[in-house]
Amino acid sequence: MDQLNLLYQWWQEVNQTTTVGAILTSLIVFSFCLLYLFNLTRNKGLNFPPSPPKLPIIGNLHQIGARLHHSLRNLSDKYGTIMLLHLGHTPFLIVSSAEIAKEIFFKTQDAFLYRPQTRAARALFYACCDIAFCPFGDYWRQVRKICVQELLSQRRVQAFQFVREVEVANMIEKIRDSSLSGDAVNFTQMFAVISNNVIFRSALGRAYEEETNKSFSELSRSAMDLIGYFCFEDLFPFLGWLDNLTGLTAKLKTTSGEIRSFLDQMIGKREILNSSDDESDEKDLLDILLHLQKDGSLEIGITRENIKAILLDMFVGGTDNTATTLEWAMAELVKNPSEMRKVQAEVRRVVGKKSKVEENDVNQMEYLKCVVKETMRLHVPAMITRATIASTMLQGYDVPPKTIVLINAWAIQRDPKLWDRPEEFVPERFLNSSVDFTGQHSQFFPFGAGRRGCPGISLAIAEIEYVLANLLYWFDWQLPDGARGEDLDMSDVYRLLIRRKVPLRLVPVSRF
Ligand SMILES: *[C@@H]1O[C@H](CO)[C@@H](O)[C@H](O)[C@H]1NC(C)=O
Ligand SMILES: *[C@@H]1O[C@H](CO)[C@@H](O)[C@H](O)[C@H]1NC(C)=O
Numbered sequence: 018m019d020q021l022n023l024l025y026q027w028w029q030e031v032n033q034t035t036t037v038g039a040i041l042t043s044l045i046v047f048s049f050c051l052l053y054l055f056n057l058t059r060n061k062g063l064n065f066p067p068s069p070p071k072l073p074i075i076g077n078l079h080q081i082g083a084r085l086h087h088s089l090r091n092l093s094d095k096y097g098t099i100m101l102l103h104l105g106h107t108p109f110l111i112v113s114s115a116e117i118a119k120e121i122f123f124k125t126q127d128a129f130l131y132r133p134q135t136r137a138a139r140a141l142f143y144a145c146c147d148i149a150f151c152p153f154g155d156y157w158r159q160v161r162k163i164c165v166q167e168l169l170s171q172r173r174v175q176a177f178q179f180v181r182e183v184e185v186a187n188m189i190e191k192i193r194d195s196s197l198s199g200d201a202v203n204f205t206q207m208f209a210v211i212s213n214n215v216i217f218r219s220a221l222g223r224a225y226e227e228e229t230n231k232s233f234s235e236l237s238r239s240a241m242d243l244i245g246y247f248c249f250e251d252l253f254p255f256l257g258w259l260d261n262l263t264g265l266t267a268k269l270k271t272t273s274g275e276i277r278s279f280l281d282q283m284i285g286k287r288e289i290l291n292s293s294d295d296e297s298d299e300k301d302l303l304d305i306l307l308h309l310q311k312d313g314s315l316e317i318g319i320t321r322e323n324i325k326a327i328l329l330d331m332f333v334g335g336t337d338n339t340a341t342t343l344e345w346a347m348a349e350l351v352k353n354p355s356e357m358r359k360v361q362a363e364v365r366r367v368v369g370k371k372s373k374v375e376e377n378d379v380n381q382m383e384y385l386k387c388v389v390k391e392t393m394r395l396h397v398p399a400m401i402t403r404a405t406i407a408s409t410m411l412q413g414y415d416v417p418p419k420t421i422v423l424i425n426a427w428a429i430q431r432d433p434k435l436w437d438r439p440e441e442f443v444p445e446r447f448l449n450s451s452v453d454f455t456g457q458h459s460q461f462f463p464f465g466a467g468r469r470g471c472p473g474i475s476l477a478i479a480e481i482e483y484v485l486a487n488l489l490y491w492f493d494w495q496l497p498d499g500a501r502g503e504d505l506d507m508s509d510v511y512r513l514l515i516r517r518k519v520p521l522r523l524v525p526v527s528r529f
C-alpha cells in the first residue's frame with residue numbers, strides 16, 4: 018500500500034497547482050459518479066459474500082491499513098471468513114478459512130486457477146508469459162511441466178547443492194570475520210545477498226559480482242517492488258492514464274527494458290557458445306531452457322520472451338521469500354532460547370566433528386525441519402493470490418468475474434480454532450506429524466497449494482535448511498549490546514511480503 022501513499026502525495030502536489038488540479042479533480046469526480054450510478058443498476062439478484070460497508074468511490078480502501086494482513090484479519094473477524102471487498106473499482110475476495118482455502122486449491126476445477134494480471138506484472142513478465150502470472154490454459158500447463166520436471170525437480174535440487182555449498186561457505190567466512198571483530202551481522206542484508214547469489218548461480222551460472230555495473234540483483238529487486246504496487250489502472254481501470262502522470266508507466270518501462278537487455282545479453286552469449294549442448298551436470302536453468310527450446314520435444318514451443326519471463330520468475334519468487342523466512346527463523350530462535358539450545362544440540366550432534374555440514378546431515382535433523390515449518394506457520398511470507406475471469410460460485414455465494422482472490426494464509430495459520438497456542442513458537446507441534454508443505458492434509462500451506470501452488474518448494478526448503486544448519490553449527494548468537502532475547506521486537510510490516518519491521522542484527526560467537 019506504499020503506492021497509495023505515493024499517490025496521495027502526488028495528489029496533494031497536483032492540487033497545489035490549481036488549474037490542472039481543478040480540471041483533473043472534476044474529471045475524476047465526474048467519472049466516478051457515472052460509474053457509481055452504473056453500479057447501482059447492476060448486480061441485482063445475486064448472492065455475493067458479505068462485505069463491510071463501503072464508500073461510493075473508493076469502496077473499502079479506507080478500511081485497509083498499512084499492515085494488510087492484520088487489517089484483513091480484523092475485517093474477517095467481523096464480517097466473515099469469506100468476504101467481498103471493493104478496493105477502488107476492483108472486487109477482492111478475502112478468504113480467511115482453511116476449509117474454503119482448500120476448496121479453492123483442490124475442489125473448484127479451473128475457476129480459481131488464474132492470477133491477477135496487474136499492470137506491473139504485464140509490463141515486467143512480457144504480457145504474463147511466465148509461470149506465476151500466465152493465464153490458466155495449455156501454455157500454463159506446458160510451463161508448469163517444465164518447472165516441475167526440469168527446472169525445479171528433486172534431481173535438479175540435488176544438482177544445485179554445490180551452489181549452496183559455495184555460497185554458504187562464503188557467508189560463513191564473512192561471519193567469521195565479524196565474530197573476530199565482535200561486530201553484529203545484519204541479517205536482512207546477509208540473507209538478501211545469499212538468496213540472490215544462490216538463485217543467480219543456479220539460473221545463470223555466473224557468480225553475482227557486486228562491483229560490476231548496476232547488478233541484476235538490483236534490477237530484480239526493483240521489479241519486485243514494482244509488482245507490489247497497485248497502479249491506478251488496477252484499482253480504477255478508467256483512470257489508467259493517471260499512471261502516466263505519476264511516472265509509474267515510465268518506471269515500469271525502464272525497469273523492464275533493463276531486465277530485458279540484461280537477459281538478452283546472457284542468452285546471446287550462450288547461443289554463441291552452444292553451451293546448452295554441454296551434457297555436464299553443472300547445467301544452469303538457462304542451459305536447460307535453451308536446450309528444451311532447441312530439441313523440439315515440447316508441444317508448445319517456447320520463445321526467447323518466454324525464457325526471459327521464466328528466469329525472472331525464479332528471481333522474483335526465489336529471493337525475497339527465502340531471505341525473509343531465514344530472518345524470521347533466526348529471530349524466533351533468538352527470542353526462544355530453549356528452542357535455540359535444542360536445535361543447536363541436534364545440529365551439532367548430527368554433524369559431529371566434521372569440517373563441513375553435508376546435505377545428508379540435514380535430512381537427519383528432525384527438529385530443525387520443525388523449526389522451519391513453525392517459522393513458516395507464524396511468518397508465512399505472503400498472501401496467496403488467485404483470480405477469477407468468469408462469474409463463479411463458492412460456498413453458495415456468487416463471485417463476480419475478474420475478482421482478485423487473497424487467501425490470508427497468515428491469519429489461517431494463526432487461527433486459534435485450528436492451532437493450539439497459535440501465537441507461540443512451538444516447533445514441537447510438527448514432531449511426528451505428517452504435515453508437509455503441499456497443503457493436502459492440513460491447515461498449513463505457506464507455499465499455496467494445488468495446481469497453482471509454488472513449484473519451487475523443494476529448492477527453497479533445501480536452501481533454508483542448509484543455511485540455518487550452518488549458522489547454528491558454526492556459531493552461537495547473541496543480541497547486540499547485551500539485549501535479552503525475550504525483548505526482541507517481532508513487529509512485522511507488509512511490503513509485498515510480510516517482513517520484519519526492524520532488521521535483525523546478531524553478534525556471532527565462533528565455537529572453534
Ligand atoms: C486489529 O485488531 C486488534 C485488536 O482488536 C487491534 O489491536 C489492531 O490494531 C487491529 N489492527 C489493524 C491493522 O486494524
Ligand atoms: C541492514 O540491512 C538493511 C538492508 O540492506 C538496511 O536497510 C539496514 O539499514 C541495515 N541496518 C543496519 C542497522 O545496518
Ligand SMILES: *[C@@H]1O[C@H](CO)[C@@H](O)[C@H](O)[C@H]1NC(C)=O
Nearest residue numbers: 226228229230231278279282
Ligand atoms: C557495464 O555496462 C556496460 C554498458 O551496459 C557494458 O558495456 C560493460 O561491459 C559492463 N561492464 C561490466 C564489467 O560488466
Ligand SMILES: *[C@@H]1O[C@H](CO)[C@@H](O)[C@H](O)[C@H]1NC(C)=O
Nearest residue numbers: 257258259260261266267270
Ligand atoms: C501512457 O503511456 C504509454 C507509454 O508511455 C502510452 O502508450 C499510453 O498511450 C499512455 N496513455 C495515455 C492515456 O496517455
Ligand SMILES: *[C@@H]1O[C@H](CO)[C@@H](O)[C@H](O)[C@H]1NC(C)=O
Nearest residue numbers: 287288289290291292294311
Ligand atoms: C553453434 O551451433 C551452430 C549450429 O547449431 C553452429 O553453426 C556453430 O558453429 C556452433 N558454434 C560453436 C562455437 O560451436
Ligand SMILES: *[C@@H]1O[C@H](CO)[C@@H](O)[C@H](O)[C@H]1NC(C)=O
Nearest residue numbers: 383444445446447448449450
Ligand atoms: C515422537 O515419536 C518418538 C518415537 O517414534 C517418541 O519417542 C516421541 O516421544 C514422539 N514425540 C512426540 C512429540 O510425540
